Structures are given as structure tokens and as C-alpha cells.
Amino acid sequence: MTTEMAGRAVAVDGHVLEVSGVTLRFGGLTSLDRVDLRMRRGEVLAVIGPNGAGKTSLFNSLTGAYVPQEGRIRFRPGRGGEHELRGRKPFRVSRLGLARTFQNIRLFGALTALENVKIAVETRQKTDPVSIMLGLPHARRAERESDRRAHEVMRFVGLGHRLNELASSLSYGEQRRLEIARALATEPELLLLDEPAAGTNPTEKRDLEELIRRINAELSVSVLLIEHDMRLVMSVADRVMVLNFGRKIAEGTPGEVQRDPAVIEAYLGSSSAEDTAVVTGMLSGRGGAGAGDEGEERA
Amino acid sequence: MKATTVSRGKGGGPDMSAAARLRATRWYQQPRWRRLAALLGTALLGAQVTGREGSSSDIFLALKENTTGTGMWIWLGGALLVWVLREFVSEQLAAGWAGVREGARAGASGPLGRGRELWRSLPWVRVAALTALAVFLVLLPLLVTRHWQQVLVDQIGIYVLLVIGLNVVVGWAGMLDLGFIAFFAIGAYSAAYWTGSLPVEPPVVLNNFLVIPVAVVTCLVAGVLLGAPTLRLRGDYLAIVTLGFHEMVYLAARNWRDTTGGTSGASVDRFEIDLGFWSYRWGLDPVPYYWLLLVVIALLIFLFLRLEHSRVGRAWTAIREDEVAAAATGVDTVRFKLLAFAIGASTSGVAGVIYASKLGFINSELFVLLFSILVLSYVIFGGMGSIPGVLLGAAILIWLPEAMRDQVPAQDRFMYLGALLVVMMIYRPQGLLPSRRRRRELEMAEEGAGGADSLGTSEGRRV
Numbered sequence: 001m002t003t004e005m006a007g008r009a010v011a012v013d014g015h016v017l018e019v020s021g022v023t024l025r026f027g028g029l030t031s032l033d034r035v036d037l038r039m040r041r042g043e044v045l046a047v048i049g050p051n052g053a054g055k056t057s058l059f060n061s062l063t064g065a066y067v068p069q070e071g072r073i074r075f076r077p078g079r080g081g082e083h084e085l086r087g088r089k090p091f092r093v094s095r096l097g098l099a100r101t102f103q104n105i106r107l108f109g110a111l112t113a114l115e116n117v118k119i120a121v122e123t124r125q126k127t128d129p130v131s132i133m134l135g136l137p138h139a140r141r142a143e144r145e146s147d148r149r150a151h152e153v154m155r156f157v158g159l160g161h162r163l164n165e166l167a168s169s170l171s172y173g174e175q176r177r178l179e180i181a182r183a184l185a186t187e188p189e190l191l192l193l194d195e196p197a198a199g200t201n202p203t204e205k206r207d208l209e210e211l212i213r214r215i216n217a218e219l220s221v222s223v224l225l226i227e228h229d230m231r232l233v234m235s236v237a238d239r240v241m242v243l244n245f246g247r248k249i250a251e252g253t254p255g256e257v258q259r260d261p262a263v264i265e266a267y268l269g270s271s272s273a274e275d276t277a278v279v280t281g282m283l284s285g286r287g288g289a290g291a292g293d294e295g296e297e298r299a
Numbered sequence: 300m301k302a303t304t305v306s307r308g309k310g311g312g313p314d315m316s317a318a319a320r321l322r323a324t325r326w327y328q329q330p331r332w333r334r335l336a337a338l339l340g341t342a343l344l345g346a347q348v349t350g351r352e353g354s355s356s357d358i359f360l361a362l363k364e365n366t367t368g369t370g371m372w373i374w375l376g377g378a379l380l381v382w383v384l385r386e387f388v389s390e391q392l393a394a395g396w397a398g399v400r401e402g403a404r405a406g407a408s409g410p411l412g413r414g415r416e417l418w419r420s421l422p423w424v425r426v427a428a429l430t431a432l433a434v435f436l437v438l439l440p441l442l443v444t445r446h447w448q449q450v451l452v453d454q455i456g457i458y459v460l461l462v463i464g465l466n467v468v469v470g471w472a473g474m475l476d477l478g479f480i481a482f483f484a485i486g487a488y489s490a491a492y493w494t495g496s497l498p499v500e501p502p503v504v505l506n507n508f509l510v511i512p513v514a515v516v517t518c519l520v521a522g523v524l525l526g527a528p529t530l531r532l533r534g535d536y537l538a539i540v541t542l543g544f545h546e547m548v549y550l551a552a553r554n555w556r557d558t559t560g561g562t563s564g565a566s567v568d569r570f571e572i573d574l575g576f577w578s579y580r581w582g583l584d585p586v587p588y589y590w591l592l593l594v595v596i597a598l599l600i601f602l603f604l605r606l607e608h609s610r611v612g613r614a615w616t617a618i619r620e621d622e623v624a625a626a627a628t629g630v631d632t633v634r635f636k637l638l639a640f641a642i643g644a645s646t647s648g649v650a651g652v653i654y655a656s657k658l659g660f661i662n663s664e665l666f667v668l669l670f671s672i673l674v675l676s677y678v679i680f681g682g683m684g685s686i687p688g689v690l691l692g693a694a695i696l697i698w699l700p701e702a703m704r705d706q707v708p709a710q711d712r713f714m715y716l717g718a719l720l721v722v723m724m725i726y727r728p729q730g731l732l733p734s735r736r737r738r739r740e741l742e743m744a745e746e747g748a749g750g751a752d753s754l755g756t757s758e759g760r761r762v
Contacts, residue, residue: 063627089626091629094626094627100627106624107624109739110616111616115613115616119613119628122610123630125610127610129606129642135605168743186629
């Protein structure tokens, strides 16, 4: 896996994703209001915000599940070219190199863990049904190849020992990792993780943190992350973007965002001095003092 | 019930509060006795339904006869027995069965476990068993009467071909298709047209065997034409569209008399092979058709099993379980659904050609909606998604009404079939021999973990 995917290391500089003026409405409700977002190639960008701020709507707009009424979403893969994602079908978005996980885990529960990943590998294959039915050599080769790749990805996320378990019988943390494996198996350049730490225990959170770092460093995949767990966000994200009521209210390094009065108000509704201290602590993920040192800590 | 309890509560002892009285259950309110009452009621109804028919001169004749006859006592006794077994013995039985299954899973002890172990470890056991089955199936028509030979070919053989095709659509891709017989009709009329049996002349007259690929292509095209605009629809809507398609094809066959022959029909040539040095003509004897069907069925099962365990089968399962997640993973859902639809349609077309060539005659009434529904019920009864299951389902559900032919009045046969389906769906919704994936999906749906309903579609779930 490492050898194969590191091959296409960061070839082009600049932005992998450029979102400008994206507006998504459901009837009278504006879920996203002129959201701008520029994501550098190879960075980990976290999207935070209170519940209902439009984080998952943003993901759904990027991956084609929703079609925003206005705005542009430009995706620039490393091999060159520029693609408009707005209005594209979800499976086409996935084929361009943008993979996602879901907030509420959506695995194929009646299949084994390995089969879940194989489905993703096989979306990149072209073997036709007739060759499969006739058992032609190239169809058999493709099947072996998908098996090999799926094993590789499963080992990468640390599920090498759970290959033949049913996906639904895995533990919660393992299911989260299996979803990431399924997304990685499509060989994405940009990975969208929707609350990957939700419902996991502290050990699993640490493993996840390390996994995100390895995905970013070893596979050179850019990561867009929605997460409520501030400690995780502050430790893995290069930059943080804050959404509230569908609007971007702040963007910057974790340290900058924590001190931003608009962010503190969004999480609190007002900004008195003592509350600010509490929220700053919460945002730093350490429940109290010591906020603002994230830059050093992360290095 | 509530009102009486309250009124009794008022006059009752002082140590019991009204609320406690409301909560207390009388002996006859216990589920156990309720179940007995329900069973006895069902038995009474069953005795009436299966007993003597009524008479126009004495309207109470049937009621009198059926209440005083022995039939009712057999029914009541049966109900009582079922109740006793269920209430007092079933736990021990279930425990024993669980023990056997546990043993099988461990693979260490128990007759079931040893059998499965043997099956897995020794390839020659598998080969021997399959060979024995094949030999049995080849010789089967020689062991039965002419009547059963006809049933084996006209009904079981043809319907087995149909359920194998419909299983791809319903069982694997999870789409509800109520118009499957439309493609069967298209196949049959293709056979009639290309062999020059319809009032309209074809450009070239083909041998029946050559019509098979032509019918496959025709049905593929028809399936894609119907599917492309409609497969975006989900579950129920697709079912209605296929229902409408069936009616269109049926009414065209019925009313377009100059072309199809309508209800008076058209005769069709039978199968014929002429290789120069050797030729053979299929005639009235059903047995050669049986062998022909057996070859076609075996071939299709072989091909479809490969498909099930390939990227195509896995993609179908993914779509069935969670279409949104499948699309997000990069599965071209519309294309794979279309593929399933087209494969099902062309299988149905093959069956149509063989059917028309076997009967030597077709008319529009061979393709009524009932047969679409029957094929679907065979698939669901046998176990969606499992080829052995749907084969068994079709065989049993066709054999049963035929076997009952002499025991019960002809018009009652479908009533028993219906009752069997109802009971089956209540107590074993996954079918006789469900596929492992399907069974798991049903279990998850019951646990509330998955969104799969009986067809495995996942509409209504939000991203």
C-alpha cells in the first residue's frame, strides 16, 4: 500500500479543493450560506461548529448527495485538470478521487469486512459481466487483484485480523475504521471524514488520531474532517474552519480559531469574560487553562 | 375489558387500589390462553373452509355437516396439540436444537457438524453428492407417469428457469418486479415470429434454437428500454411501473390480432436439430424437452453463481443494502440495476422461447398477470437470493397444488397455497433456504440496526 500510493506523491501545488459562494436551501431554510473554502493539497482541514451548523450539508454538497442552488465547487486532482463537482452524481465524484465516510455508520452489514472493502476496490475495475460469467483469465486476475488490494488496505487501517467477520459484528470503533478503509480503497486524493471519533473510546480515539496522520503523511491524502472532539481536531488539523448557521464565521490555525471572539460566541451565544475562559478551555480540548499552545504541541 | 375492571374495582376490597386492579391480569388475559383461543378459532374456521360445500336448497347444510362431522374434531385436536407443543414443549425442543447448531458451528461434535465438516474437507464427497443429484435429475422423468412428466416440463422446468432469472432482479439487486412475465411473453412471441408462425412474415425464418439468442437480445433491449428511465425509482414505484409494463405487453398480445393472433393464438413449430449427418425433432413426448431444459438450467446456474461471487454480485448486495453508501463508494447504481434487470429479462425470454416451442401453440392468455405474481411468490417462498432456495421454492409450490389435485376440490387448491404463503411469511419470512447475506439483513432489520425491509431497499433513510 505504502509503496503503491506514495508513488503519486504531491505532484501539483496549490489547492485541491476550492469552494466559492456555495448556497444550499431546503425550501425556506438556508442550510449553507455563501460558504467559501480553499483547501491546500496535502493538508488536514477540520470543520467545526455547533449542531445544525451545516457541516454535514457541506459534505453532502461536496460529494453530490445534495445539489447546492448556487456556487462553485472546483476539485483539482494531482494528475491535473479541474472538475466542477456541483451537480455531479455521487459515484462520479467518488471516481474523481473524493471519498467520504458517514456520520451514522453506513457499512454493508451483511457482507464481511473484506467484502466491504472489495466493493470499493472494484468500483475502479472494468471487468464486464460476460467475462466474469465465462471465467476468462483477465476477470480472474481482476478478482485476485481486488483481493490483494483489499487485504492491503485492511492491514493499513489495522483490521488485518478481522477480514472475514461480518461488518455488522465488528465493534463500533472497528466499524468506523472499516468505513475509512472502504473510502481509502477507492484511492482518493481527498478524504472527507464525518465525525470519525463519535462514539469511540479514548484508546480508539488515539488510534484514530494516528490513522488520520498516517493517511495524510504516508498516502499523501488531503483530509477534510468534521469532528466534535476538540482534542482530536486541535491535534491533527493544520487549519480549522468554523461554521455557524450555514455561514463561515472563522478560519485559521487551531490557535487562532480558539481565540476568535466570533467562535466563542457561536458556541456560547454571548461572550462574558468567565464564559470565554470556559469555552476557550473546551475548544482547546483540555477542559481549562493552557489554550493557545497548540502550535508547539502539534509539532 | 377496561370498563368492567374499573367497575369491579369500585366495589372491591379496600386493600387494593384502583390502579393496581387495572394492572392485574385475569387468568384468561394471559397470552397463553389468548393463544389457545386464537388457535381454536382458527381450527373452527379451518374446519368450515375445508369441509363440505354448501347447498342452495339448505343454506345451513354445510354448517351442520361440518360442525357435527369428525373433521372438526380433528381440526380442534390438532389445534390443541399445536398449543400444547408450543406452550409446554417448545422450549426444550429449541434448547436441543440450539445445542445441535452450536455443535455444528464448533465443528467438533454432533451429527450436523460432522456432516458439514465432511462436506468441506473432502472434495470427493461434494463431487459424489452432486453427481448423484445430477443422475437423479436426469433419470427423474423416466420414473414418473406421463402426467407428472408434463408437469415437470411445462410447469416446474419453465418456472425454475423463470425464478432463476427473477432471483437476479429481486433477490440479488433488490428490485421488486411485478411484470416479469412480460419478458416471457416477448420471448414466446419472438419464437413464434422468427419461426414464421405469426400472421406477419419475418424477413428470414429461423430455427427455434437460433431464436434463443435473438430473443435474448430482444428482451435485453426491452429490459433496458423499460429500465433506463424507471430504475431511478425506488421500491414500490418500480413495482407499479413493471406492473404497467406487463399489462401493456399483455394487452398488445391480446388486442393486436392481425400480428399476434390475440386470444385465438398461433401455432409454433417445435425444436429441431439438423446437422446434416444427424437430425432430431422434438415431438409430443415431454421427456426430451425436460433434458433440454435441464441443460439450459444447469448452464445458467453455473454462470449466475459465478456472477454472484464476483464484483457484480457484491455491487448488487451493496446497492440492496444501502444505495446511498454504495453510490458514495463509487458504485454506478443505475448501471448495475439495469444490468440485473436486463439479465433477468433475457432469462425470462429464453424461458418464453422454450415454452412456446414446447407447447407448439401460444395465445395471449398464457401471459396473464397471475403468472408474474406466482413467479415472485416462488422466489420469496424459496428464499430470495439463494439459488437452491428459489429452485426448491418453485418445485414445492408447483408440486403441491398438483399433488392435491385428487384430494381437494379443484377450486380450493389456490386457497391452500395462499394459506401456506401466509403462514410461511409470518413464521419464516426469509424463505425456505435463505442466502446467508439475506438472512443476515433480515436479522439486522429486526434488531433495528439496518434499514433493510424484506426487499432490502433502503429508501427513507437520510444521508
